[in-house]
Amino acid sequence: VRCEVIAIGSELLLGQNVDTNSAWIGEQLALAGIDSHYHTHVGDNLARIVASLKIALDRNEAVIVCGGLGPTHDDITREAIAEVMGVPLVRDDSLVARIRERFIARGREMPLNNLRQAEVPAGASIIPQMPGTAPGLVCPLHDKVIYAVPGVPSEMRKMVAGTVIPDLQKRAGNAAVIASRTLRTWGQSESGLCEMLAARIRELDGLGNPTLAFLASGIEGIKVRVTAKAQDAATAARLLDDEDRRLRATLGDLVFGVDAQTMESAVIEQLRARALTLGVVETITGGLLSARLTTVPGVEQVLRGSLVLSEGRSQPASITPDLPAEAAQAAQVLALHACRTFGSDVGLAATIEPAPAQAPEVLAAPVFLGLAINGTAESRAVYLPGSHAQRRQFTVINLLNFLRLNLGRRLCG
Amino acid sequence: VRCEVIAIGSELLLGQNVDTNSAWIGEQLALAGIDSHYHTHVGDNLARIVASLKIALDRNEAVIVCGGLGPTHDDITREAIAEVMGVPLVRDDSLVARIRERFIARGREMPLNNLRQAEVPAGASIIPQMPGTAPGLVCPLHDKVIYAVPGVPSEMRKMVAGTVIPDLQKRAGNAAVIASRTLRTWGQSESGLCEMLAARIRELDGLGNPTLAFLASGIEGIKVRVTAKAQDAATAARLLDDEDRRLRATLGDLVFGVDAQTMESAVIEQLRARALTLGVVETITGGLLSARLTTVPGVEQVLRGSLVLSEGRSQPASITPDLPAEAAQAAQVLALHACRTFGSDVGLAATIEPAPAQAPEVLAAPVFLGLAINGTAESRAVYLPGSHAQRRQFTVINLLNFLRLNLGRRLCG
Numbered sequence: 001v002r003c004e005v006i007a008i009g010s011e012l013l014l015g016q017n018v019d020t021n022s023a024w025i026g027e028q029l030a031l032a033g034i035d036s037h038y039h040t041h042v043g044d045n046l047a048r049i050v051a052s053l054k055i056a057l058d059r060n061e062a063v064i065v066c067g068g069l070g071p072t073h074d075d076i077t078r079e080a081i082a083e084v085m086g087v088p089l090v091r092d093d094s095l096v097a098r099i100r101e102r103f104i105a106r107g108r109e110m111p112l113n114n115l116r117q118a119e120v121p122a123g124a125s126i127i128p129q130m131p132g133t134a135p136g137l138v139c140p141l142h143d144k145v146i147y148a149v150p151g152v153p154s155e156m157r158k159m160v161a162g163t164v165i166p167d168l169q170k171r172a173g174n175a176a177v178i179a180s181r182t183l184r185t186w187g188q189s190e191s192g193l194c195e196m197l198a199a200r201i202r203e204l205d206g207l208g209n210p211t212l213a214f215l216a217s218g219i220e221g222i223k224v225r226v227t228a229k230a231q232d233a234a235t236a237a238r239l240l241d242d243e244d245r246r247l248r249a250t251l252g253d254l255v256f257g258v259d260a261q262t263m264e265s266a267v268i269e270q271l272r273a274r275a276l277t278l279g280v281v282e283t284i285t286g287g288l289l290s291a292r293l294t295t296v297p298g299v300e301q302v303l304r305g306s307l308v309l310s311e312g313r314s315q316p317a318s319i320t321p322d323l324p325a326e327a328a329q330a331a332q333v334l335a336l337h338a339c340r341t342f343g344s345d346v347g348l349a350a351t352i353e354p355a356p357a358q359a360p361e362v363l364a365a366p367v368f369l370g371l372a373i374n375g376t377a378e379s380r381a382v383y384l385p386g387s388h389a390q391r392r393q394f395t396v397i398n399l400l401n402f403l404r405l406n407l408g409r410r411l412c413g
Numbered sequence: 414v415r416c417e418v419i420a421i422g423s424e425l426l427l428g429q430n431v432d433t434n435s436a437w438i439g440e441q442l443a444l445a446g447i448d449s450h451y452h453t454h455v456g457d458n459l460a461r462i463v464a465s466l467k468i469a470l471d472r473n474e475a476v477i478v479c480g481g482l483g484p485t486h487d488d489i490t491r492e493a494i495a496e497v498m499g500v501p502l503v504r505d506d507s508l509v510a511r512i513r514e515r516f517i518a519r520g521r522e523m524p525l526n527n528l529r530q531a532e533v534p535a536g537a538s539i540i541p542q543m544p545g546t547a548p549g550l551v552c553p554l555h556d557k558v559i560y561a562v563p564g565v566p567s568e569m570r571k572m573v574a575g576t577v578i579p580d581l582q583k584r585a586g587n588a589a590v591i592a593s594r595t596l597r598t599w600g601q602s603e604s605g606l607c608e609m610l611a612a613r614i615r616e617l618d619g620l621g622n623p624t625l626a627f628l629a630s631g632i633e634g635i636k637v638r639v640t641a642k643a644q645d646a647a648t649a650a651r652l653l654d655d656e657d658r659r660l661r662a663t664l665g666d667l668v669f670g671v672d673a674q675t676m677e678s679a680v681i682e683q684l685r686a687r688a689l690t691l692g693v694v695e696t697i698t699g700g701l702l703s704a705r706l707t708t709v710p711g712v713e714q715v716l717r718g719s720l721v722l723s724e725g726r727s728q729p730a731s732i733t734p735d736l737p738a739e740a741a742q743a744a745q746v747l748a749l750h751a752c753r754t755f756g757s758d759v760g761l762a763a764t765i766e767p768a769p770a771q772a773p774e775v776l777a778a779p780v781f782l783g784l785a786i787n788g789t790a791e792s793r794a795v796y797l798p799g800s801h802a803q804r805r806q807f808t809v810i811n812l813l814n815f816l817r818l819n820l821g822r823r824l825c826g
Contacts, residue, residue: 012436012439013439013443013449013450013451013452014439014440014443014628015435015436015437015438015439015440015441015443015628015630016436016440016628016629016630016631017436017631018431018432018433018436019431019432019435019436020431022425022428022432022454023425023428023429023430023431023432024428025428026425026426026427026428027427027428027429028428030426030427030428036426037426037455037456037458037461038426038453038454038455038461038465039425039426039453039454040451040452040453040454041435041451041452041453042450042451043450045450048450048451051472052451055468059464215427215428215429216429217428217429218429218430280721282700282703285704286703286704286706286707286708287695287700287701287702287703287704287705287706287707287719287721288700288704289700290695290699290700290703290704290721291698291699291700291701291703291704292700293699293700294699294700294721294723295699295802299723300723303723304723305721305722305723305732306700306719306720306721307718307719307720307721308693308700308703308707308718308719308720308721309718310707310712310713310716310717310718319718319754319755341732342732389708
């Protein structure tokens with residue numbers, strides 16, 4: 001099955017919004033083993049949406065249309081799909097009731113506009129997940145299919161993960177139930193992971209079920225997705241659990257999380273479970289580490305605070321301790337300083353050798369990660385590629401991973 | 414002239430990279446008054462790139478192809494364009510020399526692979542801007558045109574701004590020189606700006622030159638782009654200068670910068686020009702303000718440091734001062750605390766009313782911006798829309814703007 005993604009919205013063409021939905025859907029399709037050869041952006045224009053749908057149906061068996069399902073007059077995805085299907089829009093009374101309920105729950109009247117959202121191309125079925133007021137649609141066209149999902153990322157993701165991907169997998173194969181789980185890893189390249197898992201990959205190639213897929217996701221690490229087919233959900237879940245155990249036995253602490261779990265949420269969770277508090281001193285990361293940690297719900301129970309200092313180390317003496325000349329030691333001093341400043345159990349910091357020693361064209365200087373736990377500090381050098389902005393991002397994830405591994409080893413080992 | 418954008422690269426389809434190039438190009442086209450009705454992503458596959466180019470040429474007069482101009486075997490944009498043009502690739506010896514120079518300048522031999530980058534479809538001309546080793550191309554097809562630019566954003570932007578947009582504008586109109594300038598504004602809605610400038614907009618509609626375009630860019634503010642046509646560059650520049658003066662006379666301090674200047678670079682520049690240092694206390698912004706400030710080159714001369722505290726205000730007394738119950742006053746105390754902590758002239762902070770007073774479904778609580786300059790503090794309430802993540806982002810830009818306006822008024826007024 002080949003599946004094209006069409007993102008609808010003039011704001012995408014005008015550059016007012018960057019389209020992150022297509023990338024997310026593309027990743028989900030790749031992880032599920034479904035080919036996706038094209039993404040298209042098109043504005044809120046009926047003729048052009050219809051033209052895009054026809055081109056997409058011509059070169060694919062399935063199309064995911066994202067956006068244009070709202071209640072206003074420029075939300076015309078429903079109309080475009082009905083035109084391509086050659087059917088009228090019909091009002092679905094059960095949808096009217098569900099949408100009205102949403103408004104009642106918030107103590108509001110349903111505006112008449114929202115009735116538009118209950119109009120469905122004749123023959124389409126409704127996606128059961130419906131986090132907002134926009135219903136998702138499954139629209140069959142002979143042996144092909146158009147899925148329509150809202151442009152709001154959180155709503156789109158629930159529908160794609162809950163209905164679209166499983167439906168596509170059913171179309172691709174024939175299993176009654178298809179389930180999957182993604183192990184999140186950090187610390188090994190894609191080819192390195194493949195090498196570690198080579199024996200099991202060969203075995204699974206023979207068995208055909210479950211299957212493994214790998215996906216490199218930059219500062220989010222490399223994802224290993226397990227997909228299992230079975231006659232019932234319980235069997236599929238058991239296959240996933242078995243494979244999960246096998247993979248972890250080989251990959252060990254390269255695995256930091258599962259599915260939507262991020263490195264920062266994994267680290268905060270680890271600290272919370274051990275009743276440890278965290279303090280941070282940021283230099284080269286300039287606030288990015290704090291910004292990433294503070295997106296985790298409940299972080300305030302763990303993170304006592306962060307101090308962001310410039311790389312020039314020109315702060316008043318009351319703020320910065322005397323730093324040793326060697327960056328490896330300076331990273332440790334800064335990590336201990338984080339603990340002292342914020343009264344925390346754990347301190348995290350990173351620093352680099354002072355700049356003058358570095359010619360611009362010379363290989364990028366290493367970054368020194370510093371970690372203090374209950375008064376004991378250690379540091380580690382990492383060599384990071386890319387631009388200054390990329391090095392900042394990679395320093396953040398490496399710092400978090402350094403803490404994660406040390407917590408695991410010190411307190412469990 | 415209608416222009417489609419095609420971004421090339423399997424990593425876009427797989428979601429390993431989010432495509433920000435299409436949005437940036439889309440914005441430039443919109444600001445230049447050129448219609449763009451479709452964006453397409455396609456992988457590194459010759460047949461599919463050719464198919465995408467044919468569809469794009471069928472429905473547009475111009476196409477910008479972005480990516481696939483590197484030296485490796487999967488960089489096949491040149492081949493695809495030559496196939497669509499029905500011409501062979503020919504090696505351009507002047508390009509070989511230029512690419513070789515790039516390597517010599519870095520003290521390296523040119524790998525043979527890079528000769529691929531000097532292969533050009535017969536009849537194409539080379540874009541003069543060439544920041545890297547990938548040449549950009551202008552490929553005529555009868556009365557239509559394909560522009561090929563690299564996927565590296567910094568290289569792509571120089572070529573699109575320097576050659577592609579002016580060339581498209583020449584195709585759309587007939588002027589010898591087309592020049593433009595973008596005034597960056599914050600603090601007024603798009604319709605509000607239009608109202609303020611209504612008389613001048615009417616006048617310009619009559620004159621036809623220069624023209625104005627407006628573009629809302631979220632937390633980057635609203636852009637006002639002036640485009641002038643003239644017989645020579647000096648006349649175009651004079652038209653831009655005149656219009657710039659007129660616009661600023663009406664818009665006043667809503668204008669914070671020009672072209673690529675950001676709010677954070679404008680603020681850092683203002684502080685540096687006045688030899689003022691800055692200290693920051695972040696609560697609800699969780700490090701985002703620091704992360705944005707520290708992207709500005711030379712920021713370490715201005716920013717003494719930032720303290721990131723959780724919204725829960727549970728820090729040790731040595732770190733946080735006693736805060737008054739009222740958030741408007743707390744914002745001032747925190748701004749003064751930033752100055753004291755970092756020994757800076759200026760302190761910046763934001764806070765909200767403690768959470769328990771707020772029911773979840775109630776209108777979002779105001780954010781209180783706090784600013785201290787040379788020991789005197791003030792605060793201001795702002796009501797910000799959206800999710801928690803959006804409120805954090807809007808708080809950052811509002812804080813920076815609050816500082817910018819106060820610096821202007823206190824020290825110039």
